Amino acid sequence: MANQNLRENDEPLLIADDLSKSFGKIIACQDVSFKLYPGEILAIVGESGSGKSTLLQILSGQQSSGQGRVSYRMRDGVTRDLSTLGEAERRFLFRTDWGYVHQDPAQGLRMAVSAGANVGERLMAVGWNHYGRIRAAASSWLERVEIDVARIDDTPRTYSGGMRQRLQIARNLVTQPRLVFMDEPTGGLDVSVQARLLDVLRNLVRELHLAVVIVTHDLAVARLLSDRLLVMKGGQVIETGLTDQVLDDPAEHYTQLLVSSILSP
Template sequence: MPAARSGSTRSRPIRRWCRSISRTTRSSRIVSTRPARCARPRIPISTRSSPTTRAGGCSCARTPIIARAARPPAITAASAPRRTRTRRRRPRMADQNLIENDEPLLVAKSLSKSFGRINACRDVSFSLHPGEVLAIVGESGSGKSTLLQLLSGQLAPSAGHVSYRMRDGVARDLASLGEAERRFLFRTDWGFVHQDPAQGLRMAVSAGANVGERLMAVGWNHYGRIRDTASDWLTRVEIDTARIDDAPRTYSGGMRQRLQIARNLVTEPRLVFMDEPTGGLDVSVQARLLDLLRSLVAELNLAVVIVTHDLAVARLLSHRVMVMKGGRVIETGLTDQVLDDPREPYTQLLVSSILPP
């Protein structure tokens, strides 16, 4: 770079990057340094009076430090304000349950079923939410079991429809499902506990095979995992694992019912239908089975539709009660509200017919 002529009062502009360093000072302390671009100085500076003249330096090196110190100080890492990152709070499990419970899992609208001139079920409508237990009570022949078969797709309704919310959040009409889709629902999302365990079990195979068969239906193929899971569920329903290879025909009635429960719950369904699960069992066996059902329903957050003629079972297990007579729903509401303060004469008769302990 050519040296500036003596006596010159204006530096020659050089439009390129040079090796000089621009310094910004604050209270006689260098705050930051950066490469400076040579340009025409804003203030005429004499090379003789510049205190920063260096041999071989360019015009930007002869710019007074005082003139550049007027710039605002640069922000360094030490002086920069700390940025606080706000994270979006993830909902807790209780919050997620509330979100899921906003939409019903099962919806029945104007369900009716006729067998010839007999109206087994007439104009039944309700909705069931995840984690909710609904008890359907009434005398024999009131249409409870028919309604349960309509809800589970085992019977086609004469009028009305039933919709179920799939795992993807889409509500599907059961009438629009094919046979393969309905079977897949029963293997994964649904369970059905029959009054007679022989209808829900394969009596010719072992207890472990009854539980493992449902796992294989959803894609499990590792024998060790299937057997370990079956053994774990037998323990959860209070069946000795030493009897895992015994056939259900060698079990008692209460053990068969508990085995049927394990078979239905092993795939973690969201909805379970129960048709008189304690019917035909001794009182002591009923008490153990009800305690087991109540703990499993709370642990797995199951939605349950249970049909029973025993109001004590409805009081122990359910959140809501529907009272049926002649195929119609005559009263519905919270369990304690309906059973403690019934409004309809028929419901009052049912409650008063309970034998005192």
């Protein structure tokens, strides 16, 4: 079991090969390559317009790349080029083995249905057909993201911003994905709310041994959550390495500027 886990962790989960994409004359990303291993948390940082969100969309198969390839090691152990997956396979992957946390929870949640159904939907989509068990799973997930279970039948419309974001995380994690994409998950939240969210995220990510690609412009968030950092500027990865290494010993001009611009690191 342990040996198998070791082998599992030794092979990359997600491989980006030479990804490039441009919109007309605008280069969204250029020659981006990296490997993400199981349980690894990679933060993509850079200012707005640096191409990080486009990159996230390409990685998660929501946009095609003009050039290059994204491969993923499926649950059966076979690594496959995402562009060769059929739509059904890709969508299945998206709602089972992957998660996607949007900056705006309203985009990732069904605002008109209850929190319990929001969490349970992915389970029902993979064939869970027992109300009691679905509800029990939803309750336990609400607890894990620190939402009062008494609120299980309320719609996210009645939730605060921080609760919505935690609900979105529960909704994504209920099928025990191996890879989660996050697009500025703490954006637009108060500092105290952010701290709680980060704490919840940090614990879950470790407990579940999740691999995460997180896009953020907040270096403090990157430091707290990520193992590795990809600094982007003008669509290119200009610096990469261990998170604390890049933040404490930035090599590139732009990275130094970025690090020195933080108010409180």
